[in-house]
Amino acid sequence: MAKHYTFNPHTLSYEILGIPFKVRIYRIALSIALACTLSTIAIYVFSHFFETPRAALIKQRNEELQMKYDFLLNRFRQTDDELNELMHRDNKVYRSIFEADPIPLSVREAGMGGVKSYEKLLANAQTERAAKALILMDKIMKKVYIQSKSFDEIIEYVRDKEEMIFCIPSIQPINISNPKVRFSSSYGWRPDPFFKVQTFHHGLDFAGPIGTPIYAAGSGKVEKAEFNRGGYGNMVLIDHGFGYQTRYAHLSDIKVQKGEKVTRGQLIGLLGNTGGRSTGPHLHYEVLFKKQDVNPINFFTTDISEEEYNKIIKALKEEADAPAMEY
């Protein structure tokens, strides 16, 4: 700024005029404004190209944190893969062994729409990884819950299966190794011993001496132990549960009572010739599933050798050619 001069006619010289107050204020204000602008530019430039030690530390810590989240996310992914493998095995192996329906993937992954609650975290680059890890963790927790429920169910199936193995009729009700015992009539259509017309025989007949022991073919509860006027004579009916029942007819003596629990192989009566439809001493044995009679030959699984099985088949073939003698 140019200096102000004035001509003094007395001294005949130019003299410097004093700077007016307004101008001084203006100059100071200008200097401050300039200093502020320059320092702002300096700070901006500095912070852009150089870091303060504190900023550098925060940045470093942030990078470490992101790395830790990456590591965590990878571990969660591995866990999720292992869990998926377990779920697959559960459906294809464990559940199928026990005839349980597989749990569909839609159920195993149901209610996993938790992404919404992490939307804000996902949108931020700083928290995105943490949000992803949290979402995956939620997913894993849900799958683990469903899986543990499935295992609880399987434990129940195992318990039922163990009980079922003992209950289902699977041994012969009479000792067929006894030379005096023989198969005398098979299950199915045959000429009626009384009326000589084709009738359906609902069980198997074993001929033998009166008093031969008769055993429970499976564990269960005695439903009937009485004299049956319909033709069965002295009869025992055992309820084995799981839809199975067995009937033992024409007994000479009953060794159990109604309501009694019996175990497989327990003596329940003696072979006899009671009941109007018996034409000679024999046991009439029936297996019922859901109240419908089924062929008992299919249930002799636990105590029969191949030799014995062939003997039965041979006897049944011979019997098929000859007219039936017993009911």
Ligand SMILES: [Zn+2]
């Ligand atoms: Zn019969």
